[in-house]
Amino acid sequence: MTEFPRLLHTVLDTTEPRALAEFYRVLLGLRYRPGDEPPADGSPDAPDWLVLTEDDGSRVLAFQLVDRLTPTTWPDHTVPMQLHLDLTVSDAAELERQRERALALGARELVDRTDDPDEPLHVFADLAGHPFCIFVG
Structure with a gap:
């Protein structure tokens, strides 16, 4: 039997891992991997690596601290996308609802x-400037 690598999660570089993780946690309804949650007392933290999961613990996205990040200039290709996320919704009304949430x-x-x-x-x-699409699909 042939074994293949399994995609664990997609990692996004960012100069602010907590802020970007929180953005996607709320947008996608994910949760932090145990131990990656923000400090319970509300004190500031500066993690260099965070992981978001589904409710069952399946990893979805990770966030890695970098010193600097040049955001894409897409649709101009001076700085290409390099990677983007595709997110789907059920219909046009939900597309508009999710647009408002994202904004x-x-x-x-x-x-x-x-x-x-x-x-x-x-x-x-x-x-952090990473592109993502939300479309009816």
């Missing part, structure tokens, strides 16, 4: 393509 959490909208009858979508940049 309220601090995302920046890069493209509004909701008038596309084949694939309505929004492209955003997260707090």
Whole structure:
């Protein structure tokens, strides 16, 4: 029997791991891996690595501290995307609801393509500038 590597999680570089992890925790309804939660007393922390999981403990995203990060300039290709996340929702009404949530959490909208009858979508940049799409699928 052939064994293949298994994708554990996707890692995003960031100059602020806690802020970016919190953005995606709330946006995607994830939880921190045990031990990665923010300090219970509300004191500041400066982690260099955090992991978010599904309720069953399956890893989804990790966040790695870097000294500097040059955000993509997409749709201009001076600084390419290099990686982006695709997120789907059930219908156009949910697409709009999730757009509002993403913006309220601090995302920046890069493209509004909701008038596309084949694939309505929004492209955003997260707090660190990583692009992600939300579309009906």
